[in-house]
Amino acid sequence: MRALRWLLVPLIVVPVALLLLSGFGRDPREIASPLIGRPAPEWSLTTLDGETLAADDLAGRPYVVNFWASWCIPACVDEHPVLAAAHERYGDAVAVIGVLYQDAEADAEAFLRRHGDAGYRHLVDERGGLAIDYGVTGPPETFFVDAGGIVRGKVFGPMTDAIMSEHLAAILPAGSR
Amino acid sequence: MSRWFPAVALGALLGLLAIASVLALRPGTPPTAVERADALAAELRCPDCQGLAVADSPTASAQEIRRQIGELVADGATDEEVRAHFVARYGEWILLAPSAPIVWLIPFAVILAAAAGLVVWLVRRRPAGTPAAGPVTDAERRRLHDEVEALDA
Numbered sequence: 630m631r632a633l634r635w636l637l638v639p640l641i642v643v644p645v646a647l648l649l650l651s652g653f654g655r656d657p658r659e660i661a662s663p664l665i666g667r668p669a670p671e672w673s674l675t676t677l678d679g680e681t682l683a684a685d686d687l688a689g690r691p692y693v694v695n696f697w698a699s700w701c702i703p704a705c706v707d708e709h710p711v712l713a714a715a716h717e718r719y720g721d722a723v724a725v726i727g728v729l730y731q732d733a734e735a736d737a738e739a740f741l742r743r744h745g746d747a748g749y750r751h752l753v754d755e756r757g758g759l760a761i762d763y764g765v766t767g768p769p770e771t772f773f774v775d776a777g778g779i780v781r782g783k784v785f786g787p788m789t790d791a792i793m794s795e796h797l798a799a800i801l802p803a804g805s806r
Numbered sequence: 807m808s809r810w811f812p813a814v815a816l817g818a819l820l821g822l823l824a825i826a827s828v829l830a831l832r833p834g835t836p837p838t839a840v841e842r843a844d845a846l847a848a849e850l851r852c853p854d855c856q857g858l859a860v861a862d863s864p865t866a867s868a869q870e871i872r873r874q875i876g877e878l879v880a881d882g883a884t885d886e887e888v889r890a891h892f893v894a895r896y897g898e899w900i901l902l903a904p905s906a907p908i909v910w911l912i913p914f915a916v917i918l919a920a921a922a923g924l925v926v927w928l929v930r931r932r933p934a935g936t937p938a939a940g941p942v943t944d945a946e947r948r949r950l951h952d953e954v955e956a957l958d959a
Contacts, residue, residue: 660899731854731866757870764895766853 662764662772662783669694669774670762674752677734677741682726682750684778691800692724694772695788696760698732699740701768706744708769708788713747715793723797727751730760730768775800843875846888850875851900859902 664670673683695712697705716725727749729737734753741751754760763772773782773796782796837845847861852868860868860875871892878888892900904910 660897663894663897756873757866758874761853761867761870761874761892762895764853764897764900766896 659785664780677751696730698730699736704787711788716749725749
């Protein structure tokens with residue numbers, strides 16, 4: 630009976646310790662997006678180049694929406710070449726769209742001059758409405774939308790080549806992978 | 807007249823109290839659109855802060871969420887529709903208070919279980935051989951009396 634009582638200690642301590650440990654390993658802002666499997670938010674915004682671009686203009690082809698900021702260092706600097714490479718590799722097959730997250734246009738342009746402007750378009754989300762529609766909590770965050778306009782993936786934090794290929798596979802039409 | 811005065815005064819006092827409590831318990835005027843928007847902003851988590859409500863944060867996201875709440879309320883959305891608007895974007899995470907009522911009961915259930923466990927433990931703790939304290943016998947009473955006398959002497 631006494632031995633059984635001592636058995637209670639690990640029985641209580643171990644699950645509590647595991648629960649706490651699993652919590653420590655996670656970023657509390659990394660939340661599962663309710664958008665996955667649902668139609669992507671609609672938008673019509675001005676790009677850094679001054680043209681108007683709308684989600685409807687991308688209809689029929691997959692696209693990647695990347696929320697970034699010039700002040701998001703080093704994460705946005707680290708992932709920039711990955712997005713640039715995807716744009717160069719897939720060209721028109723997959724549209725890569727940058728969205729400025731709480732950033733000044735001049736600062737964003739300076740960032741692109743310094744780290745290389747791959748030529749894909751960047752939306753100026755003045756009031757942050759598009760970031761709210763996508764449920765963004767802080768840059769960088771990247772969303773993958775398929776040709777049918779359905780959100781298929783969300784990446785929280787800096788993009789890597791491996792993560793990019795994995796998510797692109799989910800939105801690319803079967804022939805172009 | 808003076809004989810009835812206390813009774814009349816008491817009756818008047820009770821009557822006033824009854825009227826006052828009816829007035830106090832009467833449902834207030836419905837909240838204005840601004841009051842509703844403020845209350846909703848206090849329920850939502852600011853997305854780019856650490857544990858702050860949208861109502862308490864100066865960030866651009868919080869400002870935009872407050873603006874959207876105001877717009878939704880002005881368009882006639884119910885409180886539930888406004889919450890759903892943001893839950894559809896951020897998930898339940900955006901709500902500072904859990905929406906499932908069962909979650910509120912968990913701490914009380916844990917406290918009750920712990921109290922019950924403590925009671926069981928305290929009851930069982932007394933070893934089996936310990937004699938229960940019974941009524942004081944006459945012999946014990948005499949001995950107590952004698953010892954107190956001896957101390958006083």
